[in-house]
Amino acid sequence: MLLSKQDDHNRRATDVANDTTRLLGLDGLAVVGVAGDTDGPVVHLVTADERARHCPDCGTRARRSKGRRVTHRGKGNREWELRNRLTRSAARMRGEHVDALLDELSNLPRVIGAPITVAWNAKEDLLDLLATARTRPDREQVRDLLYRFYRRCADADLSELQRLATTVETWWPEILAFLHTGITNAGSKGTNRVIKTIARDAYGFRNPGNQRLRTRCATTRRARGHLDAR
Structure with missing residues (x-):
């Protein structure tokens, strides 16, 4: 029986979906896109599990491994709801808020809460090291803080x-x-990031004069008083 082009496309998509289900048990799996190919659709996955580096059938090694960990976005997932507090510096938080955050992480399942807690502590160690800037730190202080950060990561x-x-x-x-x-x-x-963002948002400029004008308007707002909170 001959298949139409659309039927063949649907069959290949179904085959890819069936093969992909073998990976659904991996840690932190997320589908980041589906791209067309001469042999049919290709599903792009991201996971932190090392087992995903090889194809289940042929053992072909992945071209790159991002190692990104993902979680479900939305209400009901406490680790996602805590994301804003996790990115804040503990030095800028009140003591009771830090204690509450650590209690929340300890109440999560160990497979989720333990890595987040370790990563948060490593982030705080690095921030403590960078906080010594402009304070004339001595060599021993920098050495101790750097060693603490490296030891935590190891x-x-x-x-x-x-x-x-x-x-x-x-x-x-x-x-x-x-x-x-x-x-x-x-x-x-x-400043360079603002310039690139302006160029991206405009999808290209008609002439260099327009680009210079938009760039100057975006990068001189503070000097012109447009960002004055008063």
Whole structure:
């Protein structure tokens, strides 16, 4: 029996869906997109589980592994509802709020709460290290804080924290210069991001003059008083 093009497409999509169900038991699985291909639709998945690096049938190695952990967004998932407090610095929170946050994490299932707690503590260790900038920290203070951060990442056995520690190690000379001098290129990076965002939102400009005008309007608002809270 001959199949039409649409029937063949539906059959291939069904086959892909059936093969994908073998991965539904993996940790932190999320479907990030479906792309067309000459052999049919290709489902792009993201998961932190190492078993997803190989195809269940042919064992083909994945071209890249993002290692991203995901959770269901919405009410009823406490770890998602706590996301705003998890990104805040504990130094800017009241003591009772920090205690309440840690209690909330301890009440979650261990497979969910334990990694989040470890990652949160590592984030706080790194913030404590960066907080010594412009305070003229001595060598021993920086060494102790850096060792505490590295030790936390090593003991956690989380791939995300291991990559974070590797990034800090790679950029450590620049980070140390920031701690001692307080000089950073964060301002220029922020301005560059605004310029790129303006260009993306406009989907290209008709001429360079329009681009310069829109860029100057977006990057000089504070100087022109448009961001004055008073």
